[in-house]
Amino acid sequence: MASRPRIKDVAEYAGVSPKTVSNVINDFEHVSEHTRAAVREAIDALGYRVNLAGRQLRQGRTGMITLAVPELDVAYFAELAKHVMAAADRHGRTVLLHQTGGVRERELAALHGFDAQFTDGVILSPLSLTPRDLATRDAHLPVVLLGERQAPGSADHVGIDNVAAAREATEHLLARGRRAIAVVGGAARGRQGTDGLRTEGYRSALRAAGAPVRQDLIVPVDAYHWQDGARAAAALLERRPRPDAFLCLNDHLALGALRALYEAGLRAPDDVDVTGFDDIEASRFSIPTLTTIAPDKRGIADTAVSLLIERIDQGRTDRGTTAPAPPAPPADRPDRAAPDGTAADHVVGHRLIVRESTGGCF
Missing domain, CATH: 3.40.50.2300 (Response regulator)
Incomplete structure (x- = not known):
């Protein structure tokens, strides 16, 4: 089987340095149109594909987010999961699905990211967690809660009224x-x-x-x-x-x-x-x-995924070293900030x- 083409191969084909290829891939400025065209021609000719996994690991991320819900055979959660996966795909993320059964121990495991090397953040719909569980969670792991908020200020929350x-x-x-x-x-x-x-x-x-x-x-x-x-x-x-x-x-x-x-x-x-x-x-x-x-299940999913990725991008350039900073809510999102300013309640519509x-x- 032929080996997968590397940046080095593209550079040799285009007659430029690997650094220049990287600059073109990342759409950096200060690359001439002639050089950019040569690199793109080499990429097409060799069938080169960016190694997203390698890029994410170099950035301290996995490119994966977790969705943890009580039961996937309850149609609401299955339909919601479909929307979450679609939203994550639009952001270039993969979703790990986890079924908690509403069991506190499993929800706690999800709340703490299981093994943190596998996920950048968690969207969690809890049934059994206590306010103390949520208030004392690991602040370094971005978490968005669905369902009902139990501990104001502990994490962003998305739901209907x-x-x-x-x-x-x-x-x-x-x-x-x-x-x-x-x-x-x-x-x-x-x-x-x-x-x-x-x-x-x-x-x-x-x-x-x-x-x-x-x-x-x-x-x-x-x-x-x-x-x-x-x-x-x-x-x-x-x-x-x-x-x-x-x-x-x-x-x-x-x-x-x-x-x-x-x-x-x-x-x-x-x-x-x-x-x-x-x-x-x-x-x-x-x-x-x-x-x-x-x-609005799609609205819930889109809001939750966007919030989670905002938290990941703002606070996790080096996994586990910086607590996520709260994102500024868009003007058109009906949010209610928590008293301590660390999280907000995001109310999505219904009919x-x-x-x-x-x-x-x-």
């Missing part, structure tokens, strides 16, 4: 005359995770409408899978009077709830309205199609998509 999104979905159900609205996947008051914030949005909408907040209609689940939604919805349907709407805190729960309605001989929206969260692809093909809150499960169109 879950309180506002759940309030909007609940207001839609109230506008349809629904009053016995059950929350599938709901949380007790004071909980700060995604479920807690979405449940608070639900409570807020009911209070604003003068409707009672019934604790018996706020139903927690063991996990956010299809079967958990089906079990919770089936139990709620046995109550008399039964709920007239389900606000499900993700689409998997909502699709499970639709199955429970079918098995009970009921229909959405004729008997019970059903809404979800996340706008996964299956929500557009269920029968009926599912009303849902659609987070309510009304489909057949609450009386909308296909």
